Amino acid sequence: MSLYAKERAVAIQAVLQASKVCQSVFQHLVANETLTKNDKSPVTVADFSAQAIVNTYLEKAFPQDPIVGEEDSKDLRGAEGKILREKVHSLTNGILQDNEKLSEDQILQAIDRGNYAGGAQGRHWALDPIDGTKGFLRGGQYAVCLALIVDGVVQLGVMGTPNLPINASQPDGERGSLFVAVRGQGAFQRPFSQEQETKIQFADINDTKNATFCESVEAGHSSHDDASLIAKELGITRPSIRMDSQAKYCSIARGDADIYLRLPTSKTYVEKIWDHASGNVLITEAGGKVSDVNGQSLDFSVGRTLSKNSGVIASNATIFDSVLAAVQKVLKN
Numbered sequence: 001m002s003l004y005a006k007e008r009a010v011a012i013q014a015v016l017q018a019s020k021v022c023q024s025v026f027q028h029l030v031a032n033e034t035l036t037k038n039d040k041s042p043v044t045v046a047d048f049s050a051q052a053i054v055n056t057y058l059e060k061a062f063p064q065d066p067i068v069g070e071e072d073s074k075d076l077r078g079a080e081g082k083i084l085r086e087k088v089h090s091l092t093n094g095i096l097q098d099n100e101k102l103s104e105d106q107i108l109q110a111i112d113r114g115n116y117a118g119g120a121q122g123r124h125w126a127l128d129p130i131d132g133t134k135g136f137l138r139g140g141q142y143a144v145c146l147a148l149i150v151d152g153v154v155q156l157g158v159m160g161t162p163n164l165p166i167n168a169s170q171p172d173g174e175r176g177s178l179f180v181a182v183r184g185q186g187a188f189q190r191p192f193s194q195e196q197e198t199k200i201q202f203a204d205i206n207d208t209k210n211a212t213f214c215e216s217v218e219a220g221h222s223s224h225d226d227a228s229l230i231a232k233e234l235g236i237t238r239p240s241i242r243m244d245s246q247a248k249y250c251s252i253a254r255g256d257a258d259i260y261l262r263l264p265t266s267k268t269y270v271e272k273i274w275d276h277a278s279g280n281v282l283i284t285e286a287g288g289k290v291s292d293v294n295g296q297s298l299d300f301s302v303g304r305t306l307s308k309n310s311g312v313i314a315s316n317a318t319i320f321d322s323v324l325a326a327v328q329k330v331l332k333n
């Protein structure tokens with residue numbers, strides 16, 4: 001049996017079920033189901049349900065493993081949280097099998113298993129139950145992102161992208177893909193609808209002027225102005241692909257585009273490990289390279305955030321040094 005085979009299988013099942021709950025919530029979504037958290041990012045019933053589902057699957061299979069999850073149950077507790085709690089309860093159980101159903105208390109506990117502080121020792125999971133919540137709300141791209149970190153290094157990443165076309169050249173075709181990578185074992189994609197996996201890799205590219213780059217839809221998450229200066233520096237003439245969520249990592253890893261740019265918009269924002277862990281191993285296993293804007297590897301060993309890093313860039317290994325040089329030239333000016 002290959003290394004992390006059980007973790008891989010459990011993570012796939014957990015992400016698939018969580019992705020289904022997100023699809024189901026979207027179908028039932030009404031505007032007032034959305035909460036706004038203090039950091040001004042929206043959080044929905046689906047974020048909570050997806051975290052409850054993934055954490056429940058992980059607890060069953062790996063009861064000793066701690067989890068760093070984005071959400072906590074604070075807004076679901078007490079009289080104030082009653083309506084939301086009931087919605088999360090019924091939607092979560094709507095996806096789980098009869099023998100898996102959870103009480104309200106079990107859901108709150110499952111969500112709060114995501115409170116681990118992270119760190120350099122041993123193994124833990126990093127979970128973003130919905131990455132790109134804003135994309136989810138606008139019917140755009142979002143991703144359920146789960147990664148296993150061992151002694152500070154990401155070893156396994158699984159992402160579910162319910163709205164991403166399985167084949168980028170057929171944008172109106174079937175949607176819903178899983179992306180899976182284990183360190184040293186390659187990167188793969190499969191549709192939600194069947195288990196057959198296909199190996200994926202970056203597009204062949206030798207000259208940056210033929211590249212396409214991906215960036216956030218939200219200018220507040222990655223500087224669009226700096227990205228356009230970097231594109232000019234690299235001779236890129238194609239328009240950028242603006243896409244919500246870690247689906248950007250999936251897109252470049254399978255060759256739909258070539259470069260991922262996440263350029264700091266403020267000196268104070270610190271990236272979260274769950275926003276980059278699964279993408280990190282997917283990029284490497286698909287033949288790419290990833291670093292922060294200073295050329296440093298992302299350090300997943302320092303807790304819940306990437307406090308030693310600033311921004312993220314990723315691309316095919318062949319053009320990576322040129323991309324990094326252009327990023328540094330623009331950001332130094």
Ligand SMILES: Nc1ncnc2c1ncn2[C@@H]1O[C@H](COP(=O)(O)OS(=O)(=O)O)[C@@H](OP(=O)(O)O)[C@H]1O
Binds near residue numbers: 128275
């Ligand atoms: N200021 C700032 N800078 C950088 N990143 C930020 C910032 N604020 C929020 N976030 C995080 O961005 C996550 C969404 O990722 P993207 O920016 O790629 O998607 S999007 O275009 O914004 O939807 C989003 O993840 P989710 O909350 O899981 O959606 C946030 O963790």
Ligand SMILES: [Mg+2]
Binds near residue numbers: 070133
């Ligand atoms: Mg969020």
Ligand SMILES: [Mg+2]
Binds near residue numbers: 128130131132274275
């Ligand atoms: Mg996120």
Ligand SMILES: [Mg+2]
Binds near residue numbers: 133
């Ligand atoms: Mg999220």
